[in-house]
Each structure stands twice: as structure tokens, then as C-alpha cells.
Amino acid sequence: MSDSHGHSHPHGPHPFQPDVEDAPLTHYQILQLAVAELLIEKGVFSGGDLRRTLEAIDSRSPADGAKVVARAWVDPDFKARLLADTNAAAAELGVDAGTIPITTVENTPGIHNVIVCTLCSCYPRLLLGLPPDWYKSRAYRSRLVREPRAVLAEFGTALADDIEVRVQDSTAELRYLVLPMRPAGTGGMDEDALARLVTRDCMIGVTLPDNPDT
Amino acid sequence: MPEISLPSLLPGAGVTHNCVMPADDKTRLRRHHDMGGLDAGPVERSEHDYAPWEKCVDAILRLLSGPKRGVLQIDELRRGIEDLGPGAYDELSYYERWIAAISNLLIEKGVISIDELGRKMAEVEARHEAERAKGGKA
Structure with missing residues (x-):
């Protein structure tokens, strides 16, 4: 991905979702991932449950x-x-x-x-x-x-x-x-x-x- | 492995009741989250698209609080958020407060331990940094 976006007019940051690998994770993003992985490992819910719930949130x-x-x-x-x-x-x-x-x-x-x-x-x-x-x-x-x-x-x-x-x-x-x-x-x-x-x-x-x- | 302390991972960890209650008049004490009727500036009509990690926090809560699992209840989440204390309440973003409170509650209930959480966080971060290094971003 290029850092330049092809035009030079002054404006604020684009409403742009960077690839997740591009930036260090914040402390709370790390916490979210760690909690999700632990709960899946312990069988509290499955990865499939999490994906389906995310889809349900987006569907509303x-x-x-x-x-x-x-x-x-x-x-x-x-x-x-x-x-x-x-x-x-x-x-x-x-x-x-x-x-x-x-x-x-x-x-x-x-x-x-x-x-x-x-x-x-x-x-x-x-x-x-x-x-x-x-x-x-x-x-x-x-x-x-x-x-x-x-x-x-x-x-x-x-x-x-x-x-x-x-x-x-x-x-x-x-x-x-x-x-x-x-x-x-x-x-x-x-x-x-x-x-x-x-x-x-x-x-x-x-x-x-x-x-x-x- | 350095010793992992609860407060270094999570604000409000181990706090059972936060007693800072500023009086807004002579008769009523209130905690920091209880803001109905207080003075405040204009309502900023801000909106944002929820980031994927924020939706993940929401999904984790829905799964934990749903009738199928009942690991924690919504009012417990609210108490957990209030127990983060006035500083964290104002400084953390909305879903940062949620995941901090959810984590504290899971530890309090014995669903996860602070040690395994600390180890998992180190593992998640190391994995992400390795991915970034492969992509030339680190």
C-alpha cells in the first residue's frame, strides 16, 4: 500500500481502515484478542459462535x-x-x-x-x-x-x-x-x-x- | 517471565467499590457515572463506524451475557465499568472500558486467571509484531 493517495489538497485523515498488520496493536486491542482466544480455548464459546455473533451485530x-x-x-x-x-x-x-x-x-x-x-x-x-x-x-x-x-x-x-x-x-x-x-x-x-x-x-x-x- | 500485576494490565482491577462520591448539592452524593441532570456542554452530534475490534468486544459481551451461557449479566458489566474509577471512566474509550470491565469480571468469577491473561496478551502481541516484521512494517 502506498502512503501517497494521489492528490495533494489539504484535508483531514481519510476515513480509511488500515490493514490490521500495519500498526502496533493498542493495549486494549491486545486485551480483546487475548480474552477472545482464552474463552475459545476454554470452550466458553467457539470461534464460529464469535463469527456468527459479529454477523448478527452487522445485520441489525x-x-x-x-x-x-x-x-x-x-x-x-x-x-x-x-x-x-x-x-x-x-x-x-x-x-x-x-x-x-x-x-x-x-x-x-x-x-x-x-x-x-x-x-x-x-x-x-x-x-x-x-x-x-x-x-x-x-x-x-x-x-x-x-x-x-x-x-x-x-x-x-x-x-x-x-x-x-x-x-x-x-x-x-x-x-x-x-x-x-x-x-x-x-x-x-x-x-x-x-x-x-x-x-x-x-x-x-x-x-x-x-x-x-x- | 516477569511477575504480572493486576493493576498494570487493567484499571480498576481488584477494586470492589470505588467510593469517590463528589457531592453536587447538600443532600445528594453521586458516583462518577451517575451524570443525569448535571451541567454539560452542547451535544456533539458525532458518529463513527465501529472498528472491527470494537464489534468483537460487543460480540464477546453478547455471547457471555446471552441466556445460553449467562456467564455475566449486563448490570454486572455496568458495575464493572463504574469500578474502573473516575480516571479510567473519562480517559478510556467506550469499548476500552467494556473490555477492561469484562476482563476484570472474568477474573473475579474465576473464568480466566490473571496469569493466563498476561501470558496470552504477550503471545498475541508477539504474534502481531512478527506479522508486522514479515510485512516490513515494524
Whole structure:
């Protein structure tokens, strides 16, 4: 591999994944490899288990949550089941939400929900994939519970004063998913098209789903 | 083989309870991870693609905490991360905290020993350096 990349304009480092042999490993990379090898040698899990789990992690994305939300928008019975038992309702759509309970909180004209984990980084990973860095940041975890409207404004989300903001603080045993309100003007859209309006951030509750007509 | 000491490998090793609890008002003590409601700057909307080794840490935790194995629980991981202490909590990256806490918990539970971990780490590093030397990078 060449050190030069063929152009000379000034810019920051490329988002470039070096070959793993190129650099010395960090202390914690060494620790990760050593722990994995020891656990495999001891038969706690196999190398195959590790590969399959890595694939499972990569296979999860906000598209899983979006599928669940879109179904809830078009099927009131499904929505009722989702609010009653999110893990079971997701399973109906072939989405494995895992064994840690997830509670879906519904946004309404008078109530807006937003999720956080003040103590650590709990997140509905099996419905949304791995969390964004800002969700795990000190600023988000510290401030959301005290000044949610100011934090939402930083995400470009302005809520009317008469809308109640509910901040849901997750734990290791209970995670939340926000069911956003279906945008106006989407009456003619089918479920797949609706799912494409549902972003990760609106299922966290920091933004609202885009209205396709605006 | 030099003697391997736990703190040289892992921050927070052997700490059962970290008692640094700054008071943020007259009535409430809190530990360093308990930050809900404190002052902080703007939320930086940063994202990054998870590096392969970070996903490996995540996968190790999922395998250990899943119902099939139940070697450790998510709340134990959280306690392990909190026990790294305020310095490590702020200085290590997210998945560095995870793998440090997972390692401490595995040692605490007797799943692995500190000696075999130290030897395995030396072996992993030597193997990687040999690969780099072959590729002309070292």
C-alpha cells in the first residue's frame, strides 16, 4: 500500500481502515484478542459462535425498528400489541428483539417521548443497531433529563410549549423505543414507503419523521 | 517471565467499590457515572463506524451475557465499568472500558486467571509484531 493517495489538497485523515498488520496493536486491542482466544480455548464459546455473533451485530440496523413502526402506523391491532409487548410484536414481523424487555412509548399530539440512558448506554440495539456516539456522550446523558427541550433544539426539533416532553431513562433490564406520530399527508403511502420515513433519530425521539411533502 | 500485576494490565482491577462520591448539592452524593441532570456542554452530534475490534468486544459481551451461557449479566458489566474509577471512566474509550470491565469480571468469577491473561496478551502481541516484521512494517 502506498502512503501517497494521489492528490495533494489539504484535508483531514481519510476515513480509511488500515490493514490490521500495519500498526502496533493498542493495549486494549491486545486485551480483546487475548480474552477472545482464552474463552475459545476454554470452550466458553467457539470461534464460529464469535463469527456468527459479529454477523448478527452487522445485520441489525434502524430498518428493523422502522419496519415495526410502519406496521404500527397502518395496523391499529398491531400497534396495541406493540404497546403491550414490544418483543413479541416485533417477533411477528420476523424481527428478533432479544430477551431484554423493550417498552414502546407512543408519541401523541400532546406527548413527545425521548430516550436516554443516564447511567450508561442502554439502547434498543436489536431494533436500531449499535447506538450513535452522541447517545453515549456525557453531554446527552447529563442534560437530556434536565433540559430536554434545549437538547431537542440542538437536534433541530422545536416542540410547542403545550406538548409534554417525557424523558425515558433506560436501564440494563428495560429499554425503550419511541413510536413517532405518522406524518400528515402520508395517507396514500404503503407500509414500505412509510418505513423509509422512519429514521433512527426519530425512534430515539430527538427528531420527528420527515413529512415527504415538505 | 516477569511477575504480572493486576493493576498494570487493567484499571480498576481488584477494586470492589470505588467510593469517590463528589457531592453536587447538600443532600445528594453521586458516583462518577451517575451524570443525569448535571451541567454539560452542547451535544456533539458525532458518529463513527465501529472498528472491527470494537464489534468483537460487543460480540464477546453478547455471547457471555446471552441466556445460553449467562456467564455475566449486563448490570454486572455496568458495575464493572463504574469500578474502573473516575480516571479510567473519562480517559478510556467506550469499548476500552467494556473490555477492561469484562476482563476484570472474568477474573473475579474465576473464568480466566490473571496469569493466563498476561501470558496470552504477550503471545498475541508477539504474534502481531512478527506479522508486522514479515510485512516490513515494524
